[in-house]
Amino acid sequence: MSKNIKEAAQIALFQGVDTLFGICEVPVKATADTVLVQVALATICGSDLHTVSGRRSAEVPCVLGHEVVGTVAASTRLRSAEGKLLRAGDRIIWSLTTSCSACHYCLNKNLPQKCETMFKYGHAQCADENTLSGGFASHIQLKAGTTIYHIPDAIKDEEAVPINCALATVINGLETIGTYPGETAIIHGAGMLGIYAVCFLQEQGYDIVAIVDKNANRLQIAEQFGATHTFNTSSTSAEDISEKLKELTRGRGVDLAVEVSGAPSALPDLIEWLGIGGRCLTLGYVYPLENIPFNVHQLVTKCINLRGIHNYHPSVLKSALSFIERSRKQYPFAGLIGEIYPLSDIDDAFAHAFRQDAIRIAVDPLKD
Ligand SMILES: [Zn+2]
Ligand SMILES: [Zn+2]
Known part of the structure; x- marks a missing residue:
């Protein structure tokens, strides 16, 4: 020593x-x-x-x-x-x-x-x-x-x-489910993972990166990191958010949904807000909780791809470091x-x- x-x-x-x-x-x-x-x-x-x-x-x-x-x-x-x-x-x-x-x-x-x-x-x-x-x-x-x-x-x-938990988890999840320029996304939860998801999707060329949370301060921070639309779930109903997302997506619903809140309401709402051919990534349910009922009929008829990811592939740390290095002046x-x-x-x-x-x-x- x-x-x-x-x-x-x-x-x-x-x-x-x-x-x-x-x-x-x-x-x-x-x-x-x-x-x-x-x-x-x-x-x-x-x-x-x-x-x-x-x-x-x-x-x-x-x-x-x-x-x-x-x-x-x-x-x-x-x-x-x-x-x-x-x-x-x-x-x-x-x-x-x-x-x-x-x-x-x-x-x-x-x-x-x-x-x-x-x-x-x-x-x-x-x-x-x-x-x-x-x-x-x-x-x-x-x-x-x-x-x-x-x-x-x-x-x-x-x-x-926060790279070796929050950012690496987000990047691993998004790389697994796939990101495509010009798509629309909705993120459930404006904590560390949600904020990283916002700026990562911005960098991937997303047209709309909307985010929901019940905390107004966190939604303001998400705007600084590139959120195009924010919805406060303590004052806006899931139905109203659904209507607004439809208006933003020519009536189709969003392409990509990202659950990072761990909230029991997140998965049912995101399945509702996704359009046909949508993809839903869930990362936040890292603690045991009661089964969550959601509309499985919509999962099937909208041909939704639902994907969970836990921890992350260690090689993602390299992409995470590169992401921070190239975007640290912007965010x-x-x-x-x-x-x-x-x-x-x-x-x-x-x-x-x-x-x-x-x-x-x-x-x-x-x-x-
Ligand atoms: Zn962690
Ligand atoms: Zn092994």
Whole structure:
């Protein structure tokens, strides 16, 4: 271990619903077959909120946080996805999940994110070699099988931090379902994923990129990122939105629908709003919920292609970095990060994130 590596890391332990986080010190052991990373910034993702609120179960104690950027802290044998050496001080992002490249899902299904031996950062019980496995900590230790990319110098940490969950998920979903210039789209949910979907579809040459949410502030932000039409579901009925979308699409309905809200009403409404030959991508139902009834007759008679995607193919991180690099002057990505809290104030950071007045709240373990 090099001299400038601390021998202890600080971690924020999630210990269960309605329980404060515990900040504690654990020993750091750099090894040649892992990558020890000094965390620079980690953001609170919607799925962290699902876990902390108890909507989604977690084995406790665990270190949450999977939207993370950091710098390599110690030399390692592992290399980046592009074969480059990982040197101390290099700024990197990495895949949310590890994969083995040899199992049924890796080899035959092209779904390495569902690998049989997959490990998911920020979701594991904190023990032994999984102690430094989440972003709400001073250090995280990346395992073999993690896809790692260097962050181009031009991209700031605030622009890079949501890439390895929110942006990569959106790009993987949209690339899978297909995007075509001149089409029309409706997005359900103006959180981080929805806002990324808006600007990505703008870049793909979409004519109409409409978005719905119940939060007026989020809809305003979506406009800054290129939304052509916004609908507030707290003041506009699904029927009125349907009428308006028909007016915008010569009575046909939209070509592409993207569910990123996780709201039970989203899928039924989107199926209604799609036109014949439409495509519906669903990404937001990442927590267990009751079955959602929707109009299956319309699904069939409108020949709708319905597709779910979970996690993302790690190679998408490259496209995600390129997207931010080429469009960062056009869109205020860094402004999507609201207040930045020190690790010791993680309870306040979560309380703030639950208020939903910022798209992302961040934790900086180097901040006092
Ligand atoms: Zn996430
Ligand atoms: Zn595998």
